Amino acid sequence: MKLQSGEDPGWGWHGGWISAEEVEAMRQRVGRHPALRQEYERQKELSERFAAEAMKAPLAEQANERTQPFVFRVPEGARYLKISIHVAGQGSARIRELRVTHSQRGLPVQLGNANFAQGLACWRADVKEGGRLELQPVPANAAALQPSGVTPASGTDANHSAAQAQMVRIVNTHEEADTVLHYETPIPVREGDHYSVQVTLGLEAPLTIGVYSEVHFSDDQGNPLGDAFLSSPPFNRATPTPWVYFLEAAGADANRFMLEGDVASAERCKQKLLYMLYDIIPGMGIFKETGWHDDDIYGAVHIGRGLAVLSVIYRQIAPSGVFDEEETAMLLAYFRYIAKLMMDTGYYRFDLEEFPDEKGGMRSNWNADRATGLGVYALLFPEERKSEAYLKHALSVVDWQLEHVVDETGAWPENIRYHGAVLHRYFLFFALLKRFKGSDYFRHPKVKSMYRFLIGTAVSPDRIQAGTDGAPVMLTPAVGDANVQEHWFRLLVYAAPFYRETAPKLAGEMMWAWRRGGSPVRDSGAFPYPLAPLWFADPDLPEEAPELRSVQYPGMGYVIFRNPEGPIRFEHYAIYEASSLTYHAHHDEGHFSIWCDQVPLALDSGTGGYYNGDRHWYLSSAAHNVVQFADAPGTWRETPLRSQCEQVLFSAELDRVVSRIPDPTVESYRRHFAFIKAGLEVYVIWDHIRGDAARVWNLHTLSTDAEIGAQHIAARCLGGMRLSAVIAEPRLPWIETDQGALAGNYPLPAQQYFRVHGRSTGDFLIVLHPHRDAEPPVHVEAVPLEHPSPEVRCYKIVHADGAWCAVVVNGAPCSFTLNLDTLALGPMRLPDGQTQPIGGKLDGSLLEMEAETFCILLPQA
Numbered sequence: 001m002k003l004q005s006g007e008d009p010g011w012g013w014h015g016g017w018i019s020a021e022e023v024e025a026m027r028q029r030v031g032r033h034p035a036l037r038q039e040y041e042r043q044k045e046l047s048e049r050f051a052a053e054a055m056k057a058p059l060a061e062q063a064n065e066r067t068q069p070f071v072f073r074v075p076e077g078a079r080y081l082k083i084s085i086h087v088a089g090q091g092s093a094r095i096r097e098l099r100v101t102h103s104q105r106g107l108p109v110q111l112g113n114a115n116f117a118q119g120l121a122c123w124r125a126d127v128k129e130g131g132r133l134e135l136q137p138v139p140a141n142a143a144a145l146q147p148s149g150v151t152p153a154s155g156t157d158a159n160h161s162a163a164q165a166q167m168v169r170i171v172n173t174h175e176e177a178d179t180v181l182h183y184e185t186p187i188p189v190r191e192g193d194h195y196s197v198q199v200t201l202g203l204e205a206p207l208t209i210g211v212y213s214e215v216h217f218s219d220d221q222g223n224p225l226g227d228a229f230l231s232s233p234p235f236n237r238a239t240p241t242p243w244v245y246f247l248e249a250a251g252a253d254a255n256r257f258m259l260e261g262d263v264a265s266a267e268r269c270k271q272k273l274l275y276m277l278y279d280i281i282p283g284m285g286i287f288k289e290t291g292w293h294d295d296d297i298y299g300a301v302h303i304g305r306g307l308a309v310l311s312v313i314y315r316q317i318a319p320s321g322v323f324d325e326e327e328t329a330m331l332l333a334y335f336r337y338i339a340k341l342m343m344d345t346g347y348y349r350f351d352l353e354e355f356p357d358e359k360g361g362m363r364s365n366w367n368a369d370r371a372t373g374l375g376v377y378a379l380l381f382p383e384e385r386k387s388e389a390y391l392k393h394a395l396s397v398v399d400w401q402l403e404h405v406v407d408e409t410g411a412w413p414e415n416i417r418y419h420g421a422v423l424h425r426y427f428l429f430f431a432l433l434k435r436f437k438g439s440d441y442f443r444h445p446k447v448k449s450m451y452r453f454l455i456g457t458a459v460s461p462d463r464i465q466a467g468t469d470g471a472p473v474m475l476t477p478a479v480g481d482a483n484v485q486e487h488w489f490r491l492l493v494y495a496a497p498f499y500r501e502t503a504p505k506l507a508g509e510m511m512w513a514w515r516r517g518g519s520p521v522r523d524s525g526a527f528p529y530p531l532a533p534l535w536f537a538d539p540d541l542p543e544e545a546p547e548l549r550s551v552q553y554p555g556m557g558y559v560i561f562r563n564p565e566g567p568i569r570f571e572h573y574a575i576y577e578a579s580s581l582t583y584h585a586h587h588d589e590g591h592f593s594i595w596c597d598q599v600p601l602a603l604d605s606g607t608g609g610y611y612n613g614d615r616h617w618y619l620s621s622a623a624h625n626v627v628q629f630a631d632a633p634g635t636w637r638e639t640p641l642r643s644q645c646e647q648v649l650f651s652a653e654l655d656r657v658v659s660r661i662p663d664p665t666v667e668s669y670r671r672h673f674a675f676i677k678a679g680l681e682v683y684v685i686w687d688h689i690r691g692d693a694a695r696v697w698n699l700h701t702l703s704t705d706a707e708i709g710a711q712h713i714a715a716r717c718l719g720g721m722r723l724s725a726v727i728a729e730p731r732l733p734w735i736e737t738d739q740g741a742l743a744g745n746y747p748l749p750a751q752q753y754f755r756v757h758g759r760s761t762g763d764f765l766i767v768l769h770p771h772r773d774a775e776p777p778v779h780v781e782a783v784p785l786e787h788p789s790p791e792v793r794c795y796k797i798v799h800a801d802g803a804w805c806a807v808v809v810n811g812a813p814c815s816f817t818l819n820l821d822t823l824a825l826g827p828m829r830l831p832d833g834q835t836q837p838i839g840g841k842l843d844g845s846l847l848e849m850e851a852e853t854f855c856i857l858l859p860q861a
Contacts (some may be wrong), residue, residue: 065430104619106741130174196613210234304373407555410449415480508544606743651833666691766858
């Protein structure tokens, strides 16, 4: 393909909906920009790879497997489990792999020969009359599609290598046949914890019963735990290749036809397109009938995304002439059926303003993607009888969501993942609306704010995420169902050209963030449309640095701390969660994540697979930097899903937030989180608790090891950094260590996990100090008071270079006046930006503090 400017393209595009001049402009950009040229070459390689696969197997057999999860809780007294896989009833099935996840920690359990690479070693086959079992090589093109993710094996897990993998094929000729694969190696487990068994399997047709897993438990000595065993529901559906497996490759085929006139690519694209539409229809039917199942790629959110992309792909290859009349009629009938079902409230309840969770109702990202998919279909198939009605409906949904869901800061109030997902699907709809109808939604104030929100929440550049040779890269925060490496900054380079004339400052800021976010152009993630970077991205646009400071996003519940003003030792970024939202059900109120000197120190665990069982970890309070309380029987309770942000203050020397966390286990609980910048660069966290209950303070650090003393934890983090936790309260706590899974593509698959146990009454007051490995941590000492009180305390925090501050705590339910002259600390002042302390007053040397407040004081000199 000739891509240099001024050369004869050798192919004249006549597509109607995109002009020949625009296609030539795409060709020129691809030839001119290395990133776009590399992306197009990647797409061509993808297209060729799938073409080679099509020579080996029909489309329905190229990824004809599913991973069936079974999540369960280990009963009391159990120390080991054994697993059996039953293939029950007449028919045949393939078993390719077994995985086990310790769901309570989100970590994979290492298994020997779980993929039959060594035949039936570690396994015992129970084959009765009417059954037959044989080992077969795994086809080179085999791929088990897991759209919502499964727990990844570690990089050293040779047992899950595909190089020598085999699969077991079982054929039962009798209806009563039950052929069983027993995994004979006992697997150690923790009683009371959740685990997940995941079986990768394939069925050409349903059996008379199905495939199910059974787990049996034993005690320390290996004796069976009575008759205790658990069984999964049977899996009993045919497993042809799901439609989404081909989506990106079909888009790559379509791009090759559009840019090069390659009719063979258009023909391959046609085959995929007809297959995908055919596969979607029964899947949607199952989804409507059952209400929910693990193949969520047939739900309204994903079909909405797919409907938009498939509509674009069809219009790309329609001019090729590869469709005959019968195929065209079939394709249009498929599209009509899908569009009609998307308007069926039995399939998706788009008619309800409120819904129990994020999988229904008018406010959901599901509804956004469903509606914009219909809108794109209506715009690209204007000749269809119901197109006008579908477009009107799509616009009504988007208008309502922009008014009632997107808040004034531009946040889609779920989390960053779904903010990006909605904006992604809005974008294509808005781009086509402007093209075909002249409606410019990019000018809408809230749409502009949605792009500004991506920039304003950005994590400072991370040098660990970039790898040993890469430049530090900005990330998006992982709070709730989100991970830091999801490449949402690609949306900025797609949309920036739409603001080149109307909002040049915003366009410049978008380009600035895109370049520092790794300059991603590929449309990655779920349900991509490969045309996006080639059609929309313009990497040559100028940039303009935004002003990034500490900021609160109250609708989303984010409070972000930065230190752009000097003098500073390190660049800091911290994000605190105080939200009234419950979407996605993470028990993370009061959680914080911290970066320092471009190194992640304490992180939100992020999110893993939705159905493989590790959500027990990612949703749990144990996976977050929060305080947990125990109930009367001694069980650690999950923290509330909502909290109330009561106070926020930002200044050059001090940022702080106070949130009320309404945990029913105690009378009252407030978390005070302060970032002291003034010469110290430390975080002070005071958890003020009223009520009698056992309590534990969770801290996760991305560290390789730690030194633990009576009153401190010194975690050795990556990049030559440490995070030291100096525990002022309680005295002599019990400190546990563990580890838990961490999403986000970091070099450590798990974070260290510390649990600081407090008394059944009393507070936590802990100072977190990020510092270089060779530097000492700050020193924290109690300052004696003239009139001692258990509710009123004062601490002095001293940096190794001599900088210091004082923290005064009034935990009493009444006001308190402290004469600062009695502290023998010398003249003190409030941090810059505070005329009076929050909840009190400073009059000369008299500090008047209201009930249940704390104050930071700095030396005057």
